[in-house]
Amino acid sequence: MVTPDRATLEAVAVLSDDLRRRMYEFIRRSGRPVTRDEAAESVGISRKLAAFHLDKLVAVGLLTADYARPDGLRQVGRAPKVYRPGAASVQVSIPQREHGLLADILLDAVRLQEPGETGRAAALRVATERGRMAGEAERAELKLGRLGTERALTCAGLMLERHGFEPSRTAPTLVRLRNCPFHPMAAKDPDLVCGINHAFLTGFLTGLGAETVNAILAPRPGACCVELSGRP
Incomplete structure (x- = not known):
């Protein structure tokens, strides 16, 4: 199982507090910088307590804070502190899902579909290319030379684990993927999605240089439809 990174866990922990979560949602909905007073009023607490919770949200990147003066108004003393949504986002799924990867492949398939090419064929072509690029990146990062079957399966497992496939070495030359x-x-469409998955993993093995390992369609209930099989 893939474990969420530390930053995600910290953000989830901060949002587990009901007051913080409600203030965060209020600021996101506002569409403008929000003062401490406004944030406090939105959940019915004191300004001092609101400042404590807002600082927690800033610390994990969910909010940003600065000082801003209202446009066109003169103000004596320091401008009030205002809060905006930060760049951080929180998406936690156990087991891990990769809907973003699937969406990217389908979007590129629409954008790059060639004349006379079906949508399915374009999706499979893009998935194969994306997989090949991922395999080449993994090969470069690990500085891999020629790969035997066992080493190839081990290296493939590292990437598959990061993407939430939950690989399991059930035999010396077989890796089954417990999670889809x-x-x-x-x-919703197993023929298309499993085909994309198979094409992506086939391309990945090519980019990795795993010449003795094949991605094989082998649907099993509650698991990924692809497994990796190597030749001894």
């Missing part, structure tokens, strides 16, 4: 990171999309 594209679920529940796969349940």
Whole structure:
């Protein structure tokens, strides 16, 4: 199982407090910088207590804070502190899902579809290319030379684990994937989504240089539809 990174866990912990979560939602909905007084009023607490909770949200990147004066108004003393949504976002799924990867592949398939090419063919072509690029990046990062079957399966497992496939080495030359990171999309159109998954993993093995390992369609209930099989 893939564990969320530390920053995500910290953000989730901060949002577990009801007051913080409500203030965060209020600031996101506002569409403008929000003062401490406004944030405090939105949840019915004191300004001092609101400042404590807002600082927690800033610390994990969910909010940003600065000092701003109202446009066109003169103000004596320091401008009030205002808060805006930060760049951080929180998405936690256990087991991990990769709907963003699937969406990117489908979007590129629409953008890059060639004359006379079906939508399905374009999606499979893009998925294969994206997988190949991922495999080449993994190969470069790990500085891999020629790969035997066992080493290839081990290296493939590292990437698959990061993407939430939950690989399991059930035999010396077989890796089964316990989780489908594209679920529940796969349940809606298994032929298309499993085909994209298979194409992506096939391309990945090519880019990795895993010449003795194949991605094989082998659907199993509650698991990924692809497994990796190597030749001894």
